[in-house]
Amino acid sequence: MLASRRWWTSSTLPDQTNHAAVSGGSGWALARYVFAATLVRSADGGAVVAIGLLAHTSGHPGWVAGLLGAAITAPHLLGPFIARRLDTATDGRKVIALSALAHGALLGASGLLLPVTWALVPAVLLIVSGLFGPMLTGGVSSRLPSIAGPSQRSQRRAQSWDVASYGISGTLGPAVVASIAATTGPMAATLILAAAAIIGAGAVLALPRQAPVTDPGAVPSPARTLVTIWRSGPLRRTLTLTVVVAFSVAALPIYAVAIAPSLGSAALAGTLVAGYGVGNLVGSALLMVWPLRGDADKLTTLLAAAVAVTLMVVIPMPNLTAALIAFTLAGVANAVFFAATLAARSEYAPDEARGQVFIWVGALKIAAGSAGTATAGALIGGVTWMPVAAVAALSALAALVCGIERSRTT
Template identity: 50%
Template sequence: MKEETLPGYSHNESLDRAGLARYVLAATLARLADGGGVLAVILLCVADSHSAGWAGTLAACITLPHLAGPFIARRLDTAHDSRWVIAAACLIHTGLIVAATLTFSRVPLSMTGGLLAGAGLCGPLLTGGISTHLPAIAGRSRDDQRRVHGWDVATYGLGGTVGPALVAALAAWFSPSAALYTLAGATAMAAYFILRIPVPSAASADEKRHVPGTVATMLLLVRNPRLRRTLYLTVAVAFCVAVLPITAVSLATALGVAATTAACLTVAYGSGNLVGSVCLMIRPLVGEPDTLMTRFACFITAGVFLIMLNMHFVVLLMLFFVTGMLNAGFFGATLAARSEYSPSACRGQVFVWVGAMKITAGSLGTAAAGRLMLTDSVWPLAMGIIVLAIFIGVALTEQTLYSLHALNDDERERPT
């Protein structure tokens, strides 16, 4: 059986393993900084009694600028070599984090917030922007494309788990400032490895002139049925799973365990995500990303529903672990959808748009869960299930209508 290939992705016919190794190093280092930055800033503020009240505001200065990512992502598609764009973003991020740390408590906190916001603007290029280089590494084989998506999911998982753990350890052993300097160093090292991943296929001057703008790309995401489903299912799943860390801590009383013990549920979820990414490397996803996304979203809904019904700690550990694995599969499917359904002229912008909306949805889910947790620990889970189920229903309806429309077109074209 001939292996399926994807045209227009790379000048390489096969997977570039050395390039993949450098990509994994670059992406992991960059996402360590992105994953641990918020905690490091909070710890820095808490360590200074005069700034403790600013902890949430300064942390938001790093995350909120992700919303502006799509407005700067066009440069990825118009640049002659987008590796330099991302490397420059890494170095700017490093410089701003170092400046914010050095001047903290010596300048007005509003100035510190401005420096952190500048670093936050680089965040989308350190996350979704790096992923746009996967096609140049994987070659034309669909299996290899899906396999490198598993590696990419793993780098996100490492960034989200190892990053905060590294920050917590360095803050305890040395100081929060040392943690921030370490994250800044990791980002600078990421710039070095990014410049050593395979060169992306160069677009012609005419193609660069016709790269759509930010608004045009957003309209494409809305009008293209498969990209539209990629966007809103990504947002819905991010909103739903964002309630799990909040719920894990709030369940401590109901489970009769300490809050620190209940936090192990979040560790189980993160571990499941990493194991799921390894599974994607060993056995890549098979099938259309559009169908896979809907299927995994249904499984995640079922997992969160079972979490809501159970109040046994060991069972919950297993359910959090499995849900983490399912989320890794869903993430792999969305990466495949972004790669395979996006026009090459604006693939970078599509990656960053979806990534920015995902982060925003996760922040909203966390905030909403924090509010509802004051009423009952079950309500955040119920809210996440309802939101995700609604969007799954919309996706299934769209897919059914599209199938019926295609069937009717075939019957009309069939000779009598």
């Protein structure tokens, strides 16, 4: 079994730590990281909205737009099976940059072809494009530990910036795409996203270089990496809680749609979801000022329980103001939890499989979110609050089980 370690505790920085971090230049390196990460993740996060709008304006039925969106997101599950290249490459920046370039080129091509050809053709291009998505999320995050600096505080602060990058690209990105589509058209929005990915590829190459693993033969296969995650208590708990919380918070948009009419208007669903997104950004901003402290394994358990509490708080809100505050608090809790999972991945992932660990957890998180949305949609037809109550209980149970397991092994 591969050994994991908390690498900042060593008196000597590991070989992979770049010169910028050692010499105090990590602030500029981190700024470049956030710029690159936000660009490529915006292209990934906004693609579903852009393609869906483009399909609608091109005269395709709603089910085609849905399938095209799935063509982008579903291949993320296959990401871990191409992630080994990231850990074996002599320069991982090139792998991520090529992924961003391919993602942008294929997204742009599919957008140009969608109005003039059968939907199957752009769908195939989008499937291939989606394969590179995990490189733009977890793959990029795997570069952060060697950029942020050697101390735990600098690592945790950098992870808060990473959470902000996810929040901006996942929350504001689709909103910007919708705004561009409303003014200039969905084709322009799609091509702007494609350009963002291509520009982001260049920004990735400008990041500090991270030294490769000394022996590429020591890098495990994707299946072996997943086994390693499961055999490592901290990584197993991180993966479990990440998947459960992603499944749980995915119920919130469905719940927002269900309760919005009772709050005054069906359109208020967007306001509630936006409140959740703002909460994510507020959470990351708070972490920049007050970085997480303490053991990452313990933090993930406690913060998963905090997410469960905020989900329960969402249910009894009697009016729009109270509901908006509750959705925002849920976003804050999820952002802080996410930062803890990034810390756990950074601190417990073995060097020879760091990229694969990040991508495995990220890919399964996306799959869990999709499953959570589908499950909430299936349950919402009965009692409106039932899906949120069920996922809140699930998150609380997972946190309790992981907490008991951790106490027995420490």
